Amino acid sequence: MPRATLSRIQTPDFARSMATTSPESLIQQLQWRYATKQFDPQQKIAPEVWAALEQSLVLTPSSYGMQPWKFIILSGNAELRERLVPHSWGQRQVADASHFVVFTVRTEVTTSDVETYVERIAEVRQIDKSAVDPLKKMIEGGIVKGLSASQQHDWATRQAYIALGNFMTSAALLGVDTCPMEGIVPAKFDEILGLKGSGYATCVACAAGFRANTDKYAQLPKVRYSAQQVIEHR
Amino acid sequence: MPRATLSRIQTPDFARSMATTSPESLIQQLQWRYATKQFDPQQKIAPEVWAALEQSLVLTPSSYGMQPWKFIILSGNAELRERLVPHSWGQRQVADASHFVVFTVRTEVTTSDVETYVERIAEVRQIDKSAVDPLKKMIEGGIVKGLSASQQHDWATRQAYIALGNFMTSAALLGVDTCPMEGIVPAKFDEILGLKGSGYATCVACAAGFRANTDKYAQLPKVRYSAQQVIEHR
Numbered sequence: 001m002p003r004a005t006l007s008r009i010q011t012p013d014f015a016r017s018m019a020t021t022s023p024e025s026l027i028q029q030l031q032w033r034y035a036t037k038q039f040d041p042q043q044k045i046a047p048e049v050w051a052a053l054e055q056s057l058v059l060t061p062s063s064y065g066m067q068p069w070k071f072i073i074l075s076g077n078a079e080l081r082e083r084l085v086p087h088s089w090g091q092r093q094v095a096d097a098s099h100f101v102v103f104t105v106r107t108e109v110t111t112s113d114v115e116t117y118v119e120r121i122a123e124v125r126q127i128d129k130s131a132v133d134p135l136k137k138m139i140e141g142g143i144v145k146g147l148s149a150s151q152q153h154d155w156a157t158r159q160a161y162i163a164l165g166n167f168m169t170s171a172a173l174l175g176v177d178t179c180p181m182e183g184i185v186p187a188k189f190d191e192i193l194g195l196k197g198s199g200y201a202t203c204v205a206c207a208a209g210f211r212a213n214t215d216k217y218a219q220l221p222k223v224r225y226s227a228q229q230v231i232e233h234r
Numbered sequence: 235m236p237r238a239t240l241s242r243i244q245t246p247d248f249a250r251s252m253a254t255t256s257p258e259s260l261i262q263q264l265q266w267r268y269a270t271k272q273f274d275p276q277q278k279i280a281p282e283v284w285a286a287l288e289q290s291l292v293l294t295p296s297s298y299g300m301q302p303w304k305f306i307i308l309s310g311n312a313e314l315r316e317r318l319v320p321h322s323w324g325q326r327q328v329a330d331a332s333h334f335v336v337f338t339v340r341t342e343v344t345t346s347d348v349e350t351y352v353e354r355i356a357e358v359r360q361i362d363k364s365a366v367d368p369l370k371k372m373i374e375g376g377i378v379k380g381l382s383a384s385q386q387h388d389w390a391t392r393q394a395y396i397a398l399g400n401f402m403t404s405a406a407l408l409g410v411d412t413c414p415m416e417g418i419v420p421a422k423f424d425e426i427l428g429l430k431g432s433g434y435a436t437c438v439a440c441a442a443g444f445r446a447n448t449d450k451y452a453q454l455p456k457v458r459y460s461a462q463q464v465i466e467h468r
Contacts, residue, residue, distance in 0.1 A: 019409030023286030025254040030293040052257030058461050059264040063416045072466045124457045158395045165399020175253030182297045223358045225301055227292050232306045
């Protein structure tokens with residue numbers, strides 16, 4: 001089906017529907033995805049598809065909307081990516097996938113971060129900065145003063161995991177394979193990527209591209225607990 | 235367009251495409267979503283749509299595939315939901331949204347958790363448990379012995395944030411509004427939901443349903459940093 005014919009789904013039981021994906025398609029894609037171990041290095045993500053995935057990262061929701069992150073994208077740069085492999089338990093996804101995303105977050109959250117954020121709000125919404133003062137005070141109280149630097153880093157890291165979840169689901173919907181990677185040495189990544197002293201630190205990574213025909217993991221049944229085991233209705 | 239006509243997208247530049255959503259539709263939906271402050275209490279999520287969202291939670295990827303979580307779903311139960319409102323800074327989304335999801339995670343990760351998990355792998359993949367021994371030892375080394383109880387709890391919490399990201403994106407694709415909620419008092423939630431001593435604790439929550447026509451936040455321009463500010467290409 002050509003893309004142009006995709007439009008909002010209208011069903012009688014879901015009259016105000018803003019959906020562009022059916023429940024069946026969503027589940028099919030989430031079933032299709034798996035942590036790809038072997039990527040086909042020849043298969044590159046099409047530019048317009050990658051642009052949407054980058055945009056999905058930009059659009060990720062975060063606590064207070066603070067976006068305490070930077071996403072580092074490695075697409076070419078074979079030399080740099082090869083240098084990361086030994087600090088990823090030798091996993092080849094780092095070098096072989098079409099794209100490799102390093103999720104980095106603020107190591108602490110300062111008044112200046114909050115200032116930059118409220119300036120952005122004022123800019124985007126074309127309002128006076130003073131109108132955002134209550135929010136500014138709330139974030140300063142809750143995060144800047146309310147948490148230690150280490151807790152701020154943890155808080156920022158949790159936000160990056162929202163981005164990771166959003167990214168993998170977005171990729172699955174677009175037919176792009178991913179492999180989330182916690183098995184990396186963040187300090188070594190920071191060193192190699194020149195992040196030391198930048199105020200940002202690596203927390204997690206994700207490879208994106210297309211599975212190799214030879215990846216035996218693609219054929220294994222997905223292991224999840226049953227809904228009865230992880231969902232409780234109250 | 236009736237759901238049955240939705241099928242995989244085939245474009246010349248993306249020949250092996252497994253996509254069911256176009257890049258444009260994905261971004262449109264991620265732009266459409268926002269942290270809904272006011273839900274229409276009369277609008278309920280259709281059962282087949284909710285079933286898919288529950289399934290999206292079940293299918294969420296996690297570190298080692300461990301799924302250290304339970305998702306507590308409140309759909310009816312007005313009395314219980316009203317009791318959570320004062321512990322959510324009075325935010326009415328808790329009570330008014332069609333569904334309210336409380337994300338809970340293991341407060342520590344034990345050998346017994348790993349045992350249960352490898353048994354599940356053996357069951358699903360119909361293999362002998364001994365075949366999963368290397369993975370079992372890796373998880374025991376990395377998480378059970380390698381991390382303190384508090385670090386295990388943090389690790390589990392980060393996994394839940396992947397589920398949160400996946401859930402919100404899945405909902406957006408299905409035309410369902412969400413509001414992620416960190417502004418809750420987890421200890422009070424645990425008390426009210428009877429989680430004390432269960433080995434699970436509340437970490438975050440998310441309301442899901444449909445925006446009220448009167449929610450002024452729906453009209454505000456979304457505030458995100460530009461791609462230039464949060465994406466770096468190397």
